[in-house]
Amino acid sequence: MGGGTGSFTVLSGLKKYDDVELTAIVSMADDGGSTGILRDEYGVLPPGDIRQCLVALSETSDLMRELFNFRFSEGGLKGHNFGNLFISAIEKITGDFNKSLDMISEVLKVRGLVIPVTLDKVRLVAELKNGKKLYGEGDISDYQMISRFGVKKIYFDKKAKANPKAIKAIKEADLIVVGPGSFYSSLIPNFLVDGVSRAVISSKAKKVFVCNIMNKYGHTDNFTVQDFVDRMEKFIKPKVFDFVIYNNTIPLKALLKKYIDEGEPVLFDKARKISGRKFIGADLLSKTNPKKQKGDILKNRALIRHDQNKLAEIIMKI
Amino acid sequence: MGGGTGSFTVLSGLKKYDDVELTAIVSMADDGGSTGILRDEYGVLPPGDIRQCLVALSETSDLMRELFNFRFSEGGLKGHNFGNLFISAIEKITGDFNKSLDMISEVLKVRGLVIPVTLDKVRLVAELKNGKKLYGEGDISDYQMISRFGVKKIYFDKKAKANPKAIKAIKEADLIVVGPGSFYSSLIPNFLVDGVSRAVISSKAKKVFVCNIMNKYGHTDNFTVQDFVDRMEKFIKPKVFDFVIYNNTIPLKALLKKYIDEGEPVLFDKARKISGRKFIGADLLSKTNPKKQKGDILKNRALIRHDQNKLAEIIMKI
Numbered sequence: 001m002g003g004g005t006g007s008f009t010v011l012s013g014l015k016k017y018d019d020v021e022l023t024a025i026v027s028m029a030d031d032g033g034s035t036g037i038l039r040d041e042y043g044v045l046p047p048g049d050i051r052q053c054l055v056a057l058s059e060t061s062d063l064m065r066e067l068f069n070f071r072f073s074e075g076g077l078k079g080h081n082f083g084n085l086f087i088s089a090i091e092k093i094t095g096d097f098n099k100s101l102d103m104i105s106e107v108l109k110v111r112g113l114v115i116p117v118t119l120d121k122v123r124l125v126a127e128l129k130n131g132k133k134l135y136g137e138g139d140i141s142d143y144q145m146i147s148r149f150g151v152k153k154i155y156f157d158k159k160a161k162a163n164p165k166a167i168k169a170i171k172e173a174d175l176i177v178v179g180p181g182s183f184y185s186s187l188i189p190n191f192l193v194d195g196v197s198r199a200v201i202s203s204k205a206k207k208v209f210v211c212n213i214m215n216k217y218g219h220t221d222n223f224t225v226q227d228f229v230d231r232m233e234k235f236i237k238p239k240v241f242d243f244v245i246y247n248n249t250i251p252l253k254a255l256l257k258k259y260i261d262e263g264e265p266v267l268f269d270k271a272r273k274i275s276g277r278k279f280i281g282a283d284l285l286s287k288t289n290p291k292k293q294k295g296d297i298l299k300n301r302a303l304i305r306h307d308q309n310k311l312a313e314i315i316m317k318i
Numbered sequence: 319m320g321g322g323t324g325s326f327t328v329l330s331g332l333k334k335y336d337d338v339e340l341t342a343i344v345s346m347a348d349d350g351g352s353t354g355i356l357r358d359e360y361g362v363l364p365p366g367d368i369r370q371c372l373v374a375l376s377e378t379s380d381l382m383r384e385l386f387n388f389r390f391s392e393g394g395l396k397g398h399n400f401g402n403l404f405i406s407a408i409e410k411i412t413g414d415f416n417k418s419l420d421m422i423s424e425v426l427k428v429r430g431l432v433i434p435v436t437l438d439k440v441r442l443v444a445e446l447k448n449g450k451k452l453y454g455e456g457d458i459s460d461y462q463m464i465s466r467f468g469v470k471k472i473y474f475d476k477k478a479k480a481n482p483k484a485i486k487a488i489k490e491a492d493l494i495v496v497g498p499g500s501f502y503s504s505l506i507p508n509f510l511v512d513g514v515s516r517a518v519i520s521s522k523a524k525k526v527f528v529c530n531i532m533n534k535y536g537h538t539d540n541f542t543v544q545d546f547v548d549r550m551e552k553f554i555k556p557k558v559f560d561f562v563i564y565n566n567t568i569p570l571k572a573l574l575k576k577y578i579d580e581g582e583p584v585l586f587d588k589a590r591k592i593s594g595r596k597f598i599g600a601d602l603l604s605k606t607n608p609k610k611q612k613g614d615i616l617k618n619r620a621l622i623r624h625d626q627n628k629l630a631e632i633i634m635k636i
Contacts (some may be wrong), residue, residue: 089385090385
């Protein structure tokens with residue numbers, strides 16, 4: 001459960017194990033970049049996070065996967081992602097987001113399921129402690145405002161019903177992995193959807209939280225691993241997670257420098273003991289650099305991120 | 319051989335016969351509408367006519383075919399055709415137009431081959447009798463200018479080498495069908511490519527010309543069927559066609575009214591005898607209306623057009 005790059009990493013790693021049936025439950029709160037433009041101009045559901053999960057689970061050619069992640073870097077289509085256009089075009093034709101998923105799953109030869117957590121068109125609202133409200137992931141991602149005043153409450157602009165397929169998958173799962181991902185825009189929005197927390201709580205699955213490597217100013221200022229878990233569980237239920245996986249290695253200084261405006265590494269607080277669950281620390285850092293895509297509207301795609309293989313190995317051991 | 323709607327009709331009709339191996343040779347002079355924007359902004363080869371042929375030969379679901387013909391009707395993507403974006407995105411990624419064709423052929427489950435007549439990026443030039451030159455299909459399609467002064471010469475802005483695959487297909491064909499299609503923008507440009515006329519002449523195939531139903535002011539003013547054949551053959555070789563198929567029924571007045579700015583029906587000149595080839599006249603009019611697509615930049619997509627089944631039946635008899 002998550003959305004965006006974090007889910008891509010988890011799914012890409014787990015896909016390499018033959019005996020795993022994968023289902024991605026994807027947050028539908030994204031409204032930045034190409035996705036935001038498509039939502040605004042065409043009234044479609046946000047395709048971006050869904051696409052990332054589909055590509056992660058794809059077993060088609062590298063070229064086809066590259067095509068679905070391709071961004072136009074110039075001209076009138078600048079910043080638009082091809083996969084997003086694919087999903088949105090089918091939704092415009094059929095009026096049915098599920099049809100888009102079926103079709104793109106066929107084209108990409110997706111192994112597993114990708115399920116939007118809700119099919120309602122909702123927008124994230126962050127109410128700050130000074131009373132001001134921020135609308136949409138774009139504004140909420142802007143740390144300056146949110147950092148100065150702090151978030152008092154986060155919710156959707158209207159009630160979001162859970163996608164029945166998502167509830168079914170959660171209930172039938174053997175293992176539920178939440179995260180990594182942006183706290184307010186990828187993780188929390190899953191649990192703001194009506195019925196999702198309840199389904200997770202009642203599921204017999206082992207519950208695993210994968211903690212982010214880096215904090216984000218305004219969202220998770222100086223969070224420790226334990227803080228992260230506490231805040232996540234506020235939206236679900238205290239001590240819902242049986243396992244917490246976290247990175248215990250400090251990233252290279254050169255990379256940290258690039259995050260100077262974004263946040264510090266998430267540290268494990270050795271002094272704080274929490275009983276009843278297992279914390280698993282390991283060196284989870286990816287040593288490879290992500291390919292910088294020309295034409296990307298969003299500035300920072302994670303440079304410091306999880307190594308998909310190391311992460312998958314730990315999850316599989318659980 | 320042709321390009322655009324005419325080829326779509328011929329291919330769609332012939333596809334219904336199981337024992338036919340189809341190859342479309344497609345003109346690469348298109349630079350109007352969505353195709354023109356993609357050429358200008360991304361420097362790609364023109365995808366529009368190619369796409370129409372691919373969709374015609376596609377044996378995938380109706381929804382997938384609809385997707386590839388889908389046009390965005392609003393917002394920043396207005397007028398863009400999804401299939402064109404698909405082809406151009408792959409060309410941008412790989413730098414290889416053939417790769418686009420292979421991939422789209424796979425996705426669309428294309429039965430047969432679609433071959434660009436040339437892979438050189440060329441632009442059509444029409445030199446008028448007053449010395450003025452018109453560049454590109456867009457300007458050349460504008461009948462006012464061309465109608466007033468008449469075309470003296472038509473050529474590419476630079477030499478275009480034939481695609482070896484096109485030459486091979488022409489040489490190995492049992493039957494070559496040329497047309498229907500826009501005279502200057504879909505038909506002639508095939509024969510302006512170096513080596514194509516020679517290949518057609520030397521091919522042992524029976525050669526069939528399918529004459530347009532309607533004339534176009536400035537391009538084919540008051541052409542009879544025989545004039546059409548004469549002018550076409552000027553670019554290949556006199557009497558190259560063994561068969562000429564033409565429509566012998568006058569379209570409904572209500573439809574002709576819509577063509578008042580475009581042209582008159584092409585009539586067969588009964589007084590003019592031409593020996594050495596067979597003229598086949600029949601009622602070839604389509605009785606169904608084409609679906610008007612929202613967001614199409616180009617104003618008139620053929621309302622008066624060939625019935626694909628009637629046309630295919632005659633071709634198959636030959």
